[in-house]
Amino acid sequence: MAGQHRQTRSSSSTHSVSSSNVVGVHYKVGRKIGEGSFGIIYEGINLMNNQQVAIKFESRKSDAPQLREEFRAYKTLAGISGIPTAYYFGQEGLHSILVIDILGPSLEDLFDMCSRKFSIKTVAMLAKQMITRVQSIHERNLIYRDIKPDNFLIGRPNTKYANTIYLIDFGMAKLYRDPKTKQHIPYREKKSLSGTARYMSVNTHLGREQSRRDDLESLGHVFMYFLRGALPWQGLKAATNKQKYERIGEKKQTTSVKDLCEGFPEEFGLYLQYARRLDFEENPNYDYMKDLFDKVLNTLGEEDDGVYDWMLLNDGKGWESRSSLYRNAHRHSAIVALNNAVSSDRPGRQQQQQQQQQQQQQQQQKQQRRLSSKRYSNQHNMYRSTQPMLSDAGVVNYRTMDSTHQLLLQQQQQNELLDDQKRGFLSRCFAENPNYHEGASIHGRHPLHLIEKITRERIQNSLYWKEKCYGLSAATLMDRAFELEYIGGMYGNHQPTEFLCLTLKLLTLLPEKDIIIELIKQEDVKCAYVISALSEQRLTDDLTRYLRALGAFYLRLTGKSKEIYQYLEPLLNDYRKLRVRAGDGYSLTHMDSFIDDLLHKDRVCDIILPRLTSRYVLEQNDELEPRESFLEDELDDE
DSSP: OGGGSOOOOOOOOOOOOOTTOEETTTEEEEEEEEEOSSEEEEEEEETTTTEEEEEEEEETTOSSOOHHHHHHHHHHTTTOTTSOOEEEEEEETTEEEEEEEOOOOBHHHHHHHTTTOOOHHHHHHHHHHHHHHHHHHHHTTEEOOOOOGGGEEEOOTTSTTTTOEEEOOOTTOEEOBOTTTOOBOOOOOSOOOOEETTTOOHHHHTTOOOOHHHHHHHHHHHHHHHHHSSOTTTTOOOSSHHHHHHHHHHHHHHSOHHHHTTTSOHHHHHHHHHHHHOOTTOOOOHHHHHHHHHHHHHHHTOOOOSOOGGGGHHHHTOTTOSHHHHHHHHHHHHHHHTTSOBOOOOOOHHHHHHHHHHHHHHHHHHHHHHHTSOOOOTTOOOOSSOOOEESSTTOOOOTTOOTTOOOOOOOHHHHHHHHHHHHHHHHHHHHTSOOOOTTOOBTTBOGGGGSOHHHHHHHHTSHHIIIIITTOOTTTHHHHHTTOOOEESEETTTEEOHHHHHHHHHHHHOOOHHHHHHHHHOHHHHHSOOOOHHHHHHIIIIIHHHHHHHHHHHHHHHSOHHHHHHHHGGGGGOOOEEEEEETTEEEEEEHHHHHHHHHHOSEETTEEOOOOOOHHHHHHTTSSOOOOOTTTTOEEOO
């Protein structure tokens, strides 16, 4: 069964987590239950209510991180029946973690248990639930684009949701209309294929932009798969995957609905015909489609009583009656429920030795990273964990800050050498562009007016501004910028942070845009010097993160919408920690969270941000390329 689930290569390293570990404040990590493309899955317990959950670990160095996007998708769909609940997303050490509902087996698993045939009654009842799930997603402005049995799961056994059909894995979901204006995406052709070839629509094979109709047609293919046991286009052979997908598409086009549905109630054919005849932007009649399957049940003399084929297995005891069967299915379903991860067998002795070596290497790397961390003064503590993205946004707990760990002091000579190196490249860039652009305006107003008058006056009256910023030139600004140790707006008795003061100074100097882009990208900073690996790590991880944050904040204030998306969105893959100073003390966030705030919030660091044109509008005007999922070109057939 595992072979039928999506598998992709992962750059995330294998790691072990002690069962005594507690993550996300109150989630205790239990036994490992599987491994997937993103990392490793553990069983877990919510210590607040003893609820069993699943905890996904993903390396923060992954080439294609997905847990944050998955968390956002679940939050967008929160409250919909049949959508798992995501409880927590945050960072623990070198990994991102996602805590989510643990569910029962997938429909593909249950299909196997039922000898790869479902009764007409079971398929009709499933169809009503599955259409409802897809309808709910469409009503939240998303299309799913990867309909297949593996992504539909039942609830956990022995609960009132045991036979509720859940939909999981939103890695390929996409907005099909603007959430505010409800304007539909435009029709396009020559699109790359996305989804699972066995179930995807004919229009998808033809390279046409997907819309709601394609999700519904894919559902029809799944229904016939359950009834027939296989589809006519399964098992086709070809020299290359591209040729194979072409053959599948050709077979779908030449197989009539009548032939596909022959021998089964006509309502299945009517459903598929209706889905295929929908226009690109047409709003489907979901009630009509669900009524078709009510008619099927009425014709059979059956009711939608919730008794499915898998409940009748083992002399009516159900699929989970045998403890061994339950354990295997439960173990596998937890993996499937969390993005179709693949369960791994217990490794042999050689594999165990390799894993131990990898763990030792990781520990050594971790120690090296700690030694290369930026030093703070003795009164500053190092925080062990970060500000989480909690299900309840109002709950923030910083008690996990570890006051017993002080950052190690580095040798004074090494610091002085690094200080000389760190200023060289960017200071020279600023020195070449020292002049204020007289008469310049940004967004139709004076640059300094981008900061409110009362805030501007507090900055100009602050001691830091008078002593450290008043006489700064563009060339010497870098000395101050490299000394930043936190971001933030106002703190204490309405005092501005150094971060805010330097932002105002940048607005005074108005450096060239190319220089700000260098601050953000920092590619030349890293390659400008020939320094030791330790120094380079320290330069990259500790000195330039606040410089990047300053550049990103300045660009958000002064840049055009297209430039902001173009240069800030790549920073969503930067997971370095940032200290935040606020009125009630210090907290921690990450660079990607800070960038996300700049892109989506109206006020950051106590500054009202200029209006940002939505990405959707820019895409419609062909000013920006659509931001596709990293799984856009991924295909599965078997």
